[in-house]
Amino acid sequence: MMKLFKLLKPYKFLVIGVFILVFFQALSDLYLPNLMSDIVNTGIVNGDTSYITRTGGFMLLVAAIGAICVIASNYFASKVAVGFGRDLRKSLFEKVETFSLEEFDKFGTSSLITRTTNDINQIQQVLIIMLRMMISAPMMAIGGFIMAVSKDAKLSLIILVVIPVVAVIIGIIAKMGIPLFKSMQIKLDKLNLVLREQLTGIRVIRAFNRIEVEKKRFFIANKDITETAIKVNRIMGALMPAMMLCINITTIIIVWISGKRIDIGAMQVGDLMAFIQYLMQIMFSLMMLSMMFVLIPRASVSADRINKVLDEELDITDPKIEEDYSNKRGYIEFKDVCFAYPGSSNYAIENISFSTSPGETTAIIGGTGSGKSTLVNLIPRFYDVLEGTILVDGIDIKDMSQEHLRDKIGFVPQKAVLFSGTINENIRYGKEDATKEEIRKAADIAQASEFINNMEDGYESMISQGGTNVSGGQKQRLSIARALVRKPEIYVFDDSFSALDFKTDAKLRKSLKEETKDSAVIIVAQRVSSIMDANRIIVLDDGKVAGIGTHKELLENCKVYYEIVSSQLSEEELENERK
Structure with missing residues (x-):
């Protein structure tokens, strides 16, 4: 996946800006529990209303700065991810445009469509999460642990015990889920293939009364991907309850131990509240990291599929030095x-x-x-x-x-192909700068002008996708006109x-x-x-x-x-x- 991130180069300043904003947001989040601890330990315990008001106002300011950083970082991260997705789709499309028919046959049309849409969306979503969490999650986890130690070093040993347990849970779930994500993308290709065949072959399906058979085919492909999706979501769904169980058990242990320490005067109530907040920050940071570990492998599967297209060696290439044109x-x-x-x-x-x-x-x-x-x-x-x-x-x-x-060359294929748009646009496809006179002359020669003139809007009549609103003979004549207007x-x-x-x-x-x-x-x-x-x-x-x-x-x-x-x-x- 890192190979694709070279496309982020035009957005390097936006990426740096996101990281800076996320850094200040993390500092804000880490500082707030400390201020709350001071309010409890100094303001509430001593009944100092002015201190509570002053520190509370400062907390609001810090929280507001953090909120602004969150909004701005989300905006810029989304802008980077959407731009990256657009550039990647462009690169993929341009690569596919250079394919020979052999390479098209190798990948398959339905798979190329899936790679250009669904796979790129997977990477785009993960990129947003990475930009937001790449600095935030590690910084919150490390910073939260440091702040927790500063409140009570001995109590922090509990966190060191919990972290390996959480890591093991994340590892097990990721190991079970990753192969299923890869399987889902393959099954999505298959579903797209079945759907595409049914939509393009609807006339044949109806003519041979095979509607029920095709429904069954679609049902099998749809059921297959649904069952895999349910299975993978069940596995991923176990992550949140497992993490919350760890957090709640750890919180109970901390409160139980802290209660005794507060009772003997070794710890203050405000420090306990701050310590629990830092514990929450650490655990939620680990949860964010776990989400990254789950989503990144899924995006890696998509990235591999995209890289296979981008790295495909072309069978047909242009010469490095083109031979001089002949007379x-x-x-x-x-x-x-x-x-x-x-x-x-x-x-x-x-x-x-x-x-x-x-x-x-x-x-x-x-x-x-x-x-x-x-x-x-x-x-x-x-x-x-x-x-x-x-x-x-x-x-x-x-x-x-x-x-x-x-x-x-003016090429007229065996299967006439028309594009959605006007008749003028379809004939002009052969020569972009063709004049109206050239278009009409080509149509006359191709014996197409009579049926065109009989259409309501003439040469401005719309051709539907695939030319389904004209007959086979009319499609052939328009295809011939398209080649003739080129004068090859x-x-x-x-x-x-x-x-x-x-x-x-x-x-x-x-x-x-x-x-x-x-x-x-x-x-x-x-x-x-x-x-x-x-x-x-x-x-x-x-x-x-x-x-x-x-x-x-x-x-x-x-x-x-x-x-x-x-x-x-x-x-x-x-x-x-x-x-």
Whole structure:
């Protein structure tokens, strides 16, 4: 956890201020019982009203100073902790933004959300307690013991006996509780995972009548974390009664012994009252320390989880010295590219080689699981190749910064993703400074302008989270418009026309042909009709190239392609295609 505290550097003066305020508050608290002792021993015993009034007024002043210190220290401690939490969330978010898809898969979305929210809150709360108690608790314990000795040294030996007993109780409870805190964070991840799957998959759940099954899943995960929380709280709940039992037994012993000492004149009543106050301060200081010993391990679990994210070595990094930019634009070349997903012993794609130039359309087709999407995900470096090289504009993409590489690409993913906001904002996501004319032109080309204009607020119509208020085809067209407004060197369409009807698909491809004439276009498709006019069609089968050529060439020379075409066209249409 100390590793994370380097983020406190901007708040060092506030931290010092908190410590100073807590120091004066502790002095105030330690001085008050002594003043009370003087009032009893001198003022009340002697009937000196003026002394009582004078000393009582001074007590009020000391108490007021202590109260001001408490309020100010709490304010500044909260300010430091909240600022620290904000900076830590920012660091964590920025780190996650640099992750490749492989690292996202390693941690899991639900776990990353938990680490960014719940885990940081745990550390934030402990930081406030630490700032308040790091000086206060030890100082009150040591100072209280010194003041108690000054009142009665022999009676103070009782405190020396009690402290080890309290330490043992704290140690036992902490040892039992710490593993459960770690378990709770893991179970919270699991609960978030179940909840997230149910919320995002609600349509499938309802379609297959699995509501009761999913309720049971949630109930099991919820019950699991609840039982652990109850168990850990029972253990922690034993701390306060155990401490109070020690305090009360010790107080009884002190009163019993002090009564005899007062009776023989070896001790004054005021000193006994002060001694009991100092005992309370010592015990409550130990309780505060015990709370720190309980909460710090819990926060340490959260800190370890956060550090694992912050310390994760990135698989995909930018070169230290970026290679000089080429004068070429829109050239892509694959040279014997191989890739396998983490944990898999088989290649997802193997020995893929091809090249494409501006103005050319390269289509990729193949059966399910043949590696089509995997291939195009390598171009923007969502994953890194294991073997071989991918060149963009004649430069190995590993020698380019990720930002520079992705600036060249307009990527339309297989699953259309929209963000909450207006249609304008969603299309402008592809180009931040896009003008209204550019947005409307992109929408026209993507065949989206008709349905946008039919919406009540047109381009200012709101898109709900995940684009749930538009159809699948509309989402795809808006995703395509987002890529078009960018006017990139390379277009990558990963099965981006699957939700479009044949008429819209044909109109879109016709519009795209003119718009993309100066760019390289790579299309992953399931429909043969979408790629017949491509300059080059790559047929994938089980991750390997089964054939490369034009539509007519592949019909004659590639068995896999012929089978795909024959499954989509009638015999008459197929015969016409072969002529």
